Amino acid sequence: MPVKPVTRVVLFGAPIAIVVPLLFNSGGDSELPTSSPTAKAPVASSAQADPFVAADDEERRKLNARAAAMPPGLAEPKMREIAWQLLASAEGSTLDWRSQYGTIEDTGDGTGYSAGIVGFCSGTHDMLAFVESFTGDHPDSPLAPFVPALRQVDGSASHEGLDPGFTAAWKKSAEDPAFRAAQDLVRLKQYFEPAVHLAKLDGLGALGQYMYFDAMVLQGPGSEADSFYGIRQAALAEADTVTEGGDESAYLDAFLDAARTVMKSKTNQQDTSRLDTAQRAFLEDGNLALQPPLTWKMYGETFRIPS
Secondary structure (H helix, E strand, O other): OOOOOOOOOOOOOOHHHOOOOOOOOOOOOOOOOOOOOOOOOOOOOOOOOOOOOOOOHHHHHHHHHHHHHOOOHHHOHHHHHHHHHHHHHHHHOOOOHHHHOOOEEOOOOOOOOEEOOOOEEOOOOHHHHHHHHHHHHOOOOOOHHHHHHHHHHOOOOOOOOOOOOHHHHHHHHOOOHHHHHHHHHHHHHHHHHHHHHHHHHOOOOHHHHHHHHHHHHHHOOOOOOOOHHHHHHHHHOOOOOOOOOOOHHHHHHHHHHHHHHHHHOOOOOOOOHHHHHHHHHHHHOOOOOOOOOEEEEEOOEEEEEOO
């Protein structure tokens, strides 16, 4: 069975503390970030890759109020569980996402070790940022002795200084509720909530919200052409969002096309099952609300979520 494609190319530091304090609302989401933690320069067009970068405080409050007034969508607990299961099928070929905290392997794709519920990679900075942040608060973690080695191998496929012992340390750490909670927090704050908020403001239902979330996990929440906001910009060049008066299915089709183009441009993401036989299958079925029962294929294996 083909292994899942590796996640994002590069991320930013201290992922556990990147979002402003929560402001819970009736929709179950937290307040939007005051700025995009990965936003760099504007893209070539006049629009920002991240629409919240240019927003002032008053505009941001209005955006938050709009999102809070909308149906919870993917943020509703039952739907969020579906999102976790769908992501786990893409990241680990399983629906049992709770079994993924301690997973760690080198798939030979050039990005070193891949581990945990969102596929932190030793060669793509996000694992280093996560482990540095976690061990800073938990200096007795089994992973703490490996921080210098993670710094040395960052950006490469090397295991120098990590072997032997690192994989065992990761698995041991996953027995710690605090370590599992830290992974949950990264998944929620760094990827899920920003993706769902933006999808809501684009007028998208649960399927579109999941597409944004999955793309943000896989490619990273950056403004480069091959990161999440770049994919969104490419889709916007081909179709209008629902908020702009466009057709939801047409826009999601354009988004999947853009996401697939980015995946195919990367040598370690040639299997596009997560798009072709999962997300596009739901789109072709007209299931924009992502309501179960759901059936899809991932890397040739069939998965089902019953009603």
